[in-house]
Amino acid sequence: MIGFLPLVRNETLKVWRKKRFWVIVALxxxxxxxxxxxxxxxxxSFRKQSGTDDWRIRAEQQIHxxxxxxxxxxxxxxxxxxxxVEVQRLEYHLEHGIDPSAPSGVTFAREFAENAVGLFxxxxxxxxxxxxxxxEQAQGTIKLLLTRPVRRWKVLASKYAALTLYVTLTVVAAAALAYAISGAAFGYSGWRVPVLVGFQVSAAGVDTTHVHAVEQWQYLLMTLGLVWFSCMTVAALSLMISVLVRSTAAGMxxxxxxxxxxxxxANMASSWEHAKYFFMVNLNTVSYLAGQMPPIPGMTLPFSLAVLSATALVSVAVSFAVFTNRDVMN
Structure with missing residues (x-):
C-alpha cells in the first residue's frame, strides 16, 4: 500500500511540471x-490637488x-x-493622530491583498x-492511478494537500512581490506604523467602542490570514468542479x-438581503478589518467566515463522495 506522503509529493510535482505556479508568479x-x-x-495627483503634504489637511479635504x-x-x-462610514473613520484617525494612508511597501502589500481577495x-x-x-479524467491517466494499491480517498486527499500548498505559496508570493516591488517606490519601512482596527460598521453608522491600534506587521498577517481563508474556499470549489466536470475549460x-x-x-444587489448567503459575496473578508461598509446590510466577519466554511465543507464532501464512487473504467 502506497503511503500518503509519497502521493502528496507526486501530486505536488505534477502541478510543478505544469508550470502553472510560475505563470502566476510571472503575472x-x-x-x-x-x-x-x-x-x-x-x-x-491627490497631493497636487490638495496642495499640501500634510495628511491632516488632505484628510479634512476628503471629509469635506x-x-x-x-x-x-x-x-x-x-x-x-x-x-x-468613511467620514467617521477619517474623523477618528484625525482625533487620534494616525495617518490612514502613510505610503510604504508594507502598506502597498496590505492594500494589494485587500483589493485582490475579491477576484484577482x-x-x-x-x-x-x-x-x-x-x-487526468480527460487524458485517461486517472485509470492508471486508481489501479494502483491505494484507496481513492487518499488519492483525492493528496491532491487537496498539494492544492493547499500551492494556495499558500500563491498568497505568500503575492505579498512578498508586492512588498519587494512597491518598496522601490515607497520605501521598505513602515512595519511598526499603527493601524486602527475594530470598527463595527452598520447601517446606523460606525461603532468605535472596540477600536484599537495594532502595528502594521500584525495587521498584514491578519489580512493575509483572511485572504488565505477566502482562497482556500475557492480552492475547495475548484477541486469539486474538477471532479464533477471532465472538461478543464468548462470547469474554469x-x-x-x-x-x-x-x-x-456585491455592487448591484445590496437591497437583496438573501444574496449574502452566496459564497462569492463573502470572499472579501478583509473589508471587515478595514472598517468598510459590508456589501449587504447584516453581514459581519463571523457570518462571512461561516458561509465560506460551509461552502468549503460541502465542496470537499461532494468531491470525496463523487470521486470515491465514480466508475472511471467506463
Missing part, C-alpha cells in the same frame, strides 16, 4: 509594477468632499451610507486547481462565471 511580476505606478500617480456628496440628491443612498487572487487559485482531476468557465457574478452582486 504578478508584470502586473504589480503597473499597480505600483498607478498608486504613485494617484498619490501625486464626502460630506458634499452625501447631501447631493444625485448620489444613491447605498453610496451615501458608505461615504458616511481567487482567479490565480482557479488556474492551479481547475484541472487537478478533470485533466463555471468558476470564472461564479466569481464575476459575486462582484456584480
Amino acid at each position: 504578478l511580476v508584470v502586473l504589480i509594477p503597473i499597480f505600483t505606478y498607478a498608486q504613485w500617480k494617484a498619490a501625486e 468632499d464626502f460630506n458634499n456628496r452625501i447631501v447631493s440628491p444625485r448620489v444613491p443612498e447605498e453610496w451615501k451610507r458608505t461615504l458616511r 487572487l481567487p482567479l490565480m487559485v482557479m488556474v492551479i486547481g481547475a484541472d487537478l482531476v478533470s485533466s 468557465g463555471i468558476l470564472l462565471a461564479l466569481l464575476i457574478a459575486g462582484s456584480i452582486l
Whole structure:
C-alpha cells in the first residue's frame, strides 16, 4: 500500500511540471509594477490637488468632499451610507493622530491583498486547481492511478494537500512581490506604523467602542490570514468542479462565471438581503478589518467566515463522495 506522503509529493510535482505556479508568479511580476505606478500617480495627483503634504489637511479635504456628496440628491443612498462610514473613520484617525494612508511597501502589500481577495487572487487559485482531476479524467491517466494499491480517498486527499500548498505559496508570493516591488517606490519601512482596527460598521453608522491600534506587521498577517481563508474556499470549489466536470475549460468557465457574478452582486444587489448567503459575496473578508461598509446590510466577519466554511465543507464532501464512487473504467 502506497503511503500518503509519497502521493502528496507526486501530486505536488505534477502541478510543478505544469508550470502553472510560475505563470502566476510571472503575472504578478508584470502586473504589480503597473499597480505600483498607478498608486504613485494617484498619490501625486491627490497631493497636487490638495496642495499640501500634510495628511491632516488632505484628510479634512476628503471629509469635506464626502460630506458634499452625501447631501447631493444625485448620489444613491447605498453610496451615501458608505461615504458616511468613511467620514467617521477619517474623523477618528484625525482625533487620534494616525495617518490612514502613510505610503510604504508594507502598506502597498496590505492594500494589494485587500483589493485582490475579491477576484484577482481567487482567479490565480482557479488556474492551479481547475484541472487537478478533470485533466487526468480527460487524458485517461486517472485509470492508471486508481489501479494502483491505494484507496481513492487518499488519492483525492493528496491532491487537496498539494492544492493547499500551492494556495499558500500563491498568497505568500503575492505579498512578498508586492512588498519587494512597491518598496522601490515607497520605501521598505513602515512595519511598526499603527493601524486602527475594530470598527463595527452598520447601517446606523460606525461603532468605535472596540477600536484599537495594532502595528502594521500584525495587521498584514491578519489580512493575509483572511485572504488565505477566502482562497482556500475557492480552492475547495475548484477541486469539486474538477471532479464533477471532465472538461478543464468548462470547469474554469463555471468558476470564472461564479466569481464575476459575486462582484456584480456585491455592487448591484445590496437591497437583496438573501444574496449574502452566496459564497462569492463573502470572499472579501478583509473589508471587515478595514472598517468598510459590508456589501449587504447584516453581514459581519463571523457570518462571512461561516458561509465560506460551509461552502468549503460541502465542496470537499461532494468531491470525496463523487470521486470515491465514480466508475472511471467506463
